[in-house]
Amino acid sequence: MMNVASTILLFLLAFSFHASHSSSSSLTKGSSLSVEKPNDVIVSPNAVFSAGFVAIGENAYTFAIWFTQTQTQTHSHPTMVWMANRENPVNGKRSKLSLLQTGNLVLFDAGQQNVWSSNTVSLALTELRLKDDGNLVLHEFQGGNSLLLWQSFDFPTHTLLPGQPLTRHTQLVSSRSESNHSSGFYKLFFDDDNVLRLIYDGPDVSSVYWPNPWLVSWDAGRSTYNSSRFAALDSLGRFLSSDDFTFKTSDYGVVNKRRLKIDCDGNLRVYTMRDDESNRWFVSWQARADTCNIHGICGANSVCSYDAKVGRKCSCLPGHRVKNHSDWSYGCEPLFVFTCNGSESSFLEMPGVEIYGYDSNYSEPNTLAYCENLCLEDCNCKGFQYSYNDGENHFKCYTKSQLLNGRSTPNFQGTMYLRVPKNHSRFHQESFVGYNTRVCFVQIPRVYAGDHVSRILRFFLWVAVAVGGFETVCIFVVWVFVVRTRQKSSTDQNGYHVVTNRFRKYSYSELKKATKGFSEEIGKGGGGVVYKGILSDQRHAAIKRLYEAKQGEGEFLAEVSIIGRLNHMNLIEMWGYCAEGKHRLLVYEYMENGSLAQKLSSNTLDWDKRYNIALGVARVLAYLHEECLEWILHCDIKPQNILLDSSYEPKVADFGLSKLLNRNNLNNSSFSMIRGTRGYMAPEWVLNLAITSKVDVYSYGIVLLEMITGKSPIQNIDGEDSYNGRLVTWVREKRSGTSWLEHIIDPAIKTNYDECKMEILVKVALHCVEEDKDIRPTMSQVLEMLQSHESDPQ
Known part of the structure; x- marks a missing residue:
């Protein structure tokens, strides 16, 4: 009996080892690929492509397709061409890809959470295969016929393979960085005018940068007279698009492994693998030779310069400092307080520096003195560009409301004049603070608790060593192991959220x-x-x-x-x-400077800090309302929930009352009780009206009024009690008089504020606190008004 038990245990041990080191050509109904088995992959018939789980962080995995041969022997990361779950990595334990009996292909995270699926249904024989061209396809077979249910070519991520089409329904989206594979800021897509374009779609602004945005389509060699919106790269290295754009790679005519990828720096490149033992990729074509032409690459208030030897360099404008050394997309921030008073401003000359876009005024031909006065008369002008027009033999003037997309090049026949305060003369001698950078190296941390060692394998190894014991002891140990494994499984199912949400x-x-x-x-x-x-x-x-x-x-x-x-x-x-x-x-x-409420009560916030806080809170509310995959309402915006870091950057906190809603259900009635804080609550709560994102807009408007006036919405104003409206009424009444700003502004900032910006802030605040929610702006509209400082929102 003891020998029989030993034989069974050794058989199970061998089976466990074999199962963890297997590969296949397909996946059929009822079968799965496990993240815990490194070689549990699907391989294409020509062995060029593989599909399976790839580690992209500490215990963070994605189901991906990659080139089977790595770039070099020392390059540990495979060259991925498609990912199923780029936004939601799964755990390195108990995650699996399963083809269910229903015909649905599902990626399960630990604890059986559905992370991704093909959303297919089939009662017939179904099979998942990886084709020679790298296309992962799901087929069903009926009566000798094969029907395509789903294919990865229809859902590209950042890469197109030869023969894979880009259509009106698909787009390429860059990764956030080389180490963070979630969606980034750059996209290749067909625009509404049927032209293939590259766009920077950043946190605050969006702008097309390829083809050159100052060219009309026909001058860029593109045709809008097509409706197919189709583009593809072939195996010889030729790219054809329905808008008449075409190119050939530098090695055109040779059949090699190729891939067209939008990189995290925003450039579109074709990579070809060398046909030698090195298996290295080289760039055989790229959309932009000078990568400083790519928008958003160094962030706001910065300048990009490019050198073939040292690469790209991002530099802050004089008088500015970098916000985040690990991510230049945040750009730079000024070290001075901007003044609207023209007599207190001067200009810093920066030859060869070009700032593209956001022109508030354009004039030609004109003198340098005219441009200076034009900028000084505009409260929103942060500088102007003065450049020479070769064709017409005169100078052009562009005043700038924002300093974005800056680059330095000796070929630019012009000068940028940066507006700075006169009392900051040191800026005139200050050179750019520059950093050599590849820009897209930032890694958003994902903290995962991992344990990659198979408990079953460890158990059987232990049992194999102890197999000389009595048969009854062996049976008892096996029974204890099974019970504990089940208990542990139950515990892990409760704890798997720590993996999927990068918390400890x-x-x-x-x-x-x-x-x-x-x-x-x-x-x-x-x-x-x-x-x-x-x-x-x-x-x-x-x-x-x-x-x-x-x-x-x-x-x-x-x-x-x-x-x-x-x-x-x-x-x-x-x-x-x-x-x-x-x-x-x-x-x-931990926030070093506490809450906005604390700083307002102690009168320690100057005008510049208050305006920056208003902008930051507007940005994050616009993100929650309109940019998240889900629609998230905070429901309790107030100064106590706006925290300030060491640089007085605002951080919205306390999601204890937050609500995740369906974007398509605008008349949501799932709130069963009044939420929020007295004084900051929108009328909808009291009147039992439909709750939408406009409740946060209302609360934001009250917070703005509190920052402007220094008065709480629940304190006595002019001897009257205030509850959700008295502060608003008081500001509206004062605004109807003369010199109204002087009567409402917090005494702590009365002698030092930007009058133009203050008027805009008051108008925005009053627009946000309209009784009728349909009249209130969205938070993205609020952000646009604050950043542009243009029209009266009322």
């Missing part, structure tokens, strides 16, 4: 120690109390201890997962959570 799960004892027994309270709200703490890695953290939770752990983690899908510079960053017994805690980054 803390124990209650860890957080109790970090806060010294919850001794230093730094805030309190309707949802719980916030304490200051120091984590084990010495990071300062704000730890929110929620009031005794009535919800289960699964429901709590599901709500936490909403925050995990958000990523914005003006959102408070969550580092982890605790869900242990009745304890529910959230761990956030």
Whole structure:
């Protein structure tokens, strides 16, 4: 009997080892590919392409298609050409791709969460295969006929393979960086005029940069007279598009491995693999030779310069500093307070520097003195460009409302004049602060708790060593193992959210120690109390201890997962959570300057900081309302929930009242109770009207009025009690008189503010707090008004 048991155990051990090192040519109904088996992949018949799980971070995996041969022997990452779940990496344990009996191809994360699917249905024989051209196809077979259900060629990510079409329904989207494969800021697509274009679609602005935007389509060699919107690269290296755009690669005529990719720096390139032992990729064509022509590459208030030897260099304009050294898309910020008073301004001359776009005025021919006066008379003018027109033998003048898409080139026959305060004479001697950079190297951290070692394999190895024991002992050990495995599986299913939402799960004892027994309270709200703490890695953290939770752990983690899908510079960053017994805690980054409410009450915020806070909060609310995959309402915008970092950048916090809604259901009635804070709540809450994103717009308007006036919406104003309206009425009444700004402005900033911007801010605030929600602007419209400082929103 003992020999029989040993034989069975050894057989199971061998089977486990074989199953973890297998590859196949297809996937059939009822079968799966496991993330825990590195060689559990589908290979094309010619062995050029493979499909399976690829590690893209610490315990973060994507299901992808890649070239089987890597670029070099030392290059550990495969060359991926398609990804199923680029936005939502899965866990390195218990994740799998399954072809269900229903005919649906589904990617499951740990705990059986559906991350991605083909959304197909078939009752017939169904099979998933990887073709020789790199196309992953799902077929069903009926009566000897094969019917295509789904194919990866219809859903490209950042790469087109030879023979793969780009159509009106598809687009290429760059990765965020070389290490972060989520969607970035650059896209290749067919525009509404049937022309193939490259566009920078950034957090704040969008602009086309290829073909050259100053050219009409026919001057760029493009035709709008087509309706097919079709483009493709062939295996010989020729690209054809229905708008008459075509090119041939430098090695055209030779059949090699190729791929057309929009890189994270915004350039469109064709890569060809060398036909030698090195298996290296080289660039055989690219859309932009000078990558400084690509918009958004260095961010706002910066200049891009290119040298063939050292590559691209991003530099802040004089008097500015870089916002984020690891991500130049954030650009630079001024070190001075911009003044609207022309007599207090001067201009810094920057020969050979060109700032493209955002011209508030254009004039030709004109003198330099005329351009200076034109800019000084415009409160929104941040500088002007003065360039020579060869063809007409005179100078042109462009005043700039924003300083974007800057580049320095000796070929540009013109000069940029940067507007700076007169008392900052040091800027006139200051050179650019430059950094050599490839720009797209930023990595958004994904913290995953990983354990790649197979517990089953470890168990059988242990049993194989202990097989000389008695048969009864062996059976007992096997039984204990099965029971514990099931218990562990149940525990892991509750804990898998930590993997999918890049948070760390803390124990209650860890957080109790970090806060010294919850001794230093730094805030309190309707949802719980916030304490200051120091984590084990010495990071300062704000730890929110929620009031005794009535919800289960699964429901709590599901709500936490909403925050995990958000990523914005003006959102408070969550580092982890605790869900242990009745304890529910959230761990956030610590904000050195506390809340906006604290700073307003202490009169420590100058005008420039207040305006920057208004912009930052507008940006993040526009992101939550219109840019997220889900529609997220905050529902409790108030100064207490706007935190300030060391640079006074605003961070919106406290999602305790947030709501995730369906964009298509504008008359959502899923709110069962009034939400928000007295004084900041929109009338819809009290009148029992449909709740939309306009409730956040209203609260934002009240916050603006509070920053302008220094008065709380619930304090007595002119001897009357205020509740959701008295502050608004008071400002409207004062505005109807003469010198109205002087009567409403907070005394703390009365002698130092930009009158033009202040008027815009008041108008925007009053527009946001209209009683009728349909009259209120959206947050993207608010942001546009604040940034452009143009028309009266009312």
